[in-house]
Amino acid sequence: MKKKALSRRKFITGVAGASLATAAGPLQVLGSVTILNRRQGKLALLGGEPVRRAGPIGPPWPYVDDHLVDTVVKTTKSRIWSRVQAANGTVPSFEKEFAALIGTGYCVATGSGTQALSTCVEALGIGPGDEVITSPYTDMGTISSILTSRALPVMVDVDPDSYQLDPDEVEKRINSNTRAIMPVHIFGVAADMEHIMAIARKHGLKVIEDACQSHLARYQGKGLGTIGDLGCFSFQASKPVACGEGGAVVGNDQALMDECYTVQNHGTSRKGSNETIGPKYRMNEFEGAVLMGQFPGIRERFRIRNENANYLRDKLKDLPGLVPQKHYPGTESGAYYHFGMTYHKDHFNGAARSLFLKAVAAEGVSLGSYIRTGLHREPWIDHILGLESYQKMYTAARLKEYKEGMHLPNCDRISDETMVSFWGSGTLLAGKDEMDNIVNAIMKVYENRNALIKNP
Structure with missing residues (x-):
């Protein structure tokens, strides 16, 4: 069953810190965060003001002092x-x-x-x-x-x-x-x-x-x-x-x-x-x-990443169509090399993931799809199956079965359609204002999903 549509007001109330400070047009304050007036929230992809200026989020990486x-x-x-x-x-x-x-x-x-x-x-x-x-x-x-x-x-x-x-x-x-x-x-x-x-x-x-x-x-x-x-x-x-x-x-x-x-x-x-x-x-x-x-500083940087990741997970938990990575019971913390989310295009009026990523990038927040394709679809498989050594070590029946076992639909869907992430090692060391920018860029695209589909 689809989640009930979420208003920007309900979603953003309670987010700490100022964000969207560079946006043009009238502003309104909900809770303690300044956000765009809905009527002034035109997508940057369609000529509106972006949530933030383009550029990396977080300190330079690798870490040096x-x-x-x-x-x-x-x-x-x-x-x-x-x-x-x-x-x-x-x-x-x-x-x-x-x-x-x-x-x-x-x-x-x-x-x-x-x-x-x-x-x-x-x-x-x-x-x-x-x-x-x-x-x-x-x-x-x-x-x-x-x-x-x-x-x-x-x-x-x-x-x-x-x-x-x-x-x-x-x-x-x-x-x-x-x-x-x-x-x-x-x-x-x-x-x-x-x-x-x-x-x-x-x-x-x-x-x-x-x-x-x-x-x-x-x-x-x-x-x-x-x-x-x-x-x-x-x-x-x-x-x-x-x-x-x-x-x-x-x-x-x-x-x-x-x-x-x-x-x-x-x-x-x-x-x-x-x-x-x-x-x-x-x-x-x-x-x-x-x-x-x-x-x-290793432990302190780890703490900050987890604090920011938990903040984002909390702010995004009710957003239809973009669901943070599932954690198994007993998960206490993560390294957050990437912050992963599952994209469901039906909640964005059918907008393909590539269009969603393009729209968020225009708002100054860079997201990606991580791995281009699962390794079960790469040419190394045919290479090893053609090697004399593997043909000697494994029976012809086993190698045939191995090749036929490359139907992995969940992995295909993740790599082709649903994975959205951003690199976390440096990004998650940024301040709360930048975490709010990430949330607001995503939410702005969600609010304007009708315009996104009409003007891709």
């Missing part, structure tokens, strides 16, 4: 530029600090989040002939980490409102070759880990959490990345904690974490023994220095 710069300079002058030069260098120090920060026993730093995931797959002994169930709605690094060990990434459909792995679909795809589940905490908000862990226990499977977007986020009393057997983080430049590239594996099983260290250290253990197969995935000391330089 004098303390961070001093940490990098200190590392430069030390001439200790590789972690193997010193047991107490910036990378080993970062590993201890990051493990404590998210509440796990151990951490092994890597050169990227993809490398962290790849390290986990290899350390768990997953390889040719094995299968790992994961999400199609993610970065290619998730899939690449499985392919690197020549295992088969089995993608299953996602929940249309949370954009996370659907546990019911996961269980349907388990077979005798399945070794692990790799849930992706998309946008830094928890997947349905209670159900995923129950399925893993039932079938004797390992769980590798792709928490690459999920720094400090918590679920049912635990940090994301600490719930499964292993968890992985990314510190790529756009992430809430960033060093350009960089990644980390975390876990509580010391023996397994030592194996992760050996794998990412080209197969060489902490004792210096060359023991196994492994690439060279070591984080360098400069990346460690950039990360260590951010520690004084």
Whole structure:
């Protein structure tokens, strides 16, 4: 059943802080926020005054301050530029600090989040002939980490409102070759880990959490990345904690974490023994220095993002047609790498998502559709199915079944029609006035949806 249409007056009453200050024409005050008079609220796309001037919302990113710069300079002058030069260098120090920060026993730093995931797959002994169930709605690094060990990434459909792995679909795809589940905490908000862990226990499977977007986020009393057997983080430049590239594996099983260290250290253990197969995935000391330089403010920036995200979720909760990302019971906080919303065009008189995004952008607020297409529709699938190695490792019947299993309608609809988001690492550090601007830009387009359809 469709939600009852919402008036701008009812929607905006109670929003704190001034916004729409640059709008032309008569103004009126509702609650404590100044808003456009309805009659003067012509869409900027159609020649009206925008809610705000175009430009980024939030501080410049990645985060830089004098303390961070001093940490990098200190590392430069030390001439200790590789972690193997010193047991107490910036990378080993970062590993201890990051493990404590998210509440796990151990951490092994890597050169990227993809490398962290790849390290986990290899350390768990997953390889040719094995299968790992994961999400199609993610970065290619998730899939690449499985392919690197020549295992088969089995993608299953996602929940249309949370954009996370659907546990019911996961269980349907388990077979005798399945070794692990790799849930992706998309946008830094928890997947349905209670159900995923129950399925893993039932079938004797390992769980590798792709928490690459999920720094400090918590679920049912635990940090994301600490719930499964292993968890992985990314510190790529756009992430809430960033060093350009960089990644980390975390876990509580010391023996397994030592194996992760050996794998990412080209197969060489902490004792210096060359023991196994492994690439060279070591984080360098400069990346460690950039990360260590951010520690004084990491928790505070996390707090501000959550405060602003909760503010937006509250203000948007009753808006027909644009619904914030669903959170599962037990979700305590999010990293909010992106702030995701589901667009329902029927509440906007049938306006396509692209037209809605164009109209909001004209108001000075940039939203996007995030991933262009689910990974189940990308050419890498035909590539691996044509490789002699995969044809040897998997039966022709299994590969045919695998190809036929790429019908994932929820993921298709999310990527093609309904996903609307904005990048959160920097944007959600802005003041409440900018949060009000986001709300008002969206609401202005909603109020003028008839004009939008008539004059696209």
